[in-house]
Amino acid sequence: NAGVTQTPKFQVLKTGQSMTLQCAQDMNHEYMSWYRQDPGMGLRLIHYSVGAGITDQGEVPNGYNVSRSTTEDFPLRLLSAAPSQTSVYFCASSYSVAERDTGELFFGEGSRLTVL
Amino acid sequence: DQQVKQNSPSLSVQEGRISILNCDYTNSMFDYFLWYKKYPAEGPTFLISISSIKDKNEDGRFTVFLNKSAKHLSLHIVPSQPGDSAVYFCAASDSNYQLIWGAGTKLIIKP
8 A cells, every 4th residue: 555655755955956756646536735844833735736737826835836747646846946945845635625625635754855 | 823723832641641632723714623643754644523513523532622612622532542642733624625734732642
């Protein structure tokens, strides 16, 4: 049972570099999302998708891009990394939009990103 | 301004006793509330939820209480076990169907 798989688990970047955090789920979930977790704060939604070809912005989308070309994959791209993007990133999915509405999400293990 | 607040960053409880984790919210339009549990180096996992039309929901050792007039919910764990040591997040679903999360409470169960 792979569930939600995120890669890489750890990454160090220099300011201005770009990179992609990968997220894949094998549960045929419609809804996928990216969160960031910072110390002393709750998880904050970056971007989400309700199905292949459909993406939308969350609470903190600036500096990030996403795409959803397949049901399984939902990569998060940092275009030009900044120290403020140092955080732990979580990918999450749910079976349907209805379940997303009730918030029962399945999370990956997280990706810790440090921007110097 | 945080719409969902967990005012206790940490809580220490003796094994076998009751653990009570608290969460306050400010948005009266929230209509669904959830608790997630997170172990180190893992993603959060869903624990229990409650709709705003209810005031209590039970699942085994876990009970969530909702007081809408006070905009307060709590998670009770009885009895507390060592495996319950984790960070607990409360979250609320708003009218845009997005989850708003609290900052978490670290629960430590002492043997």
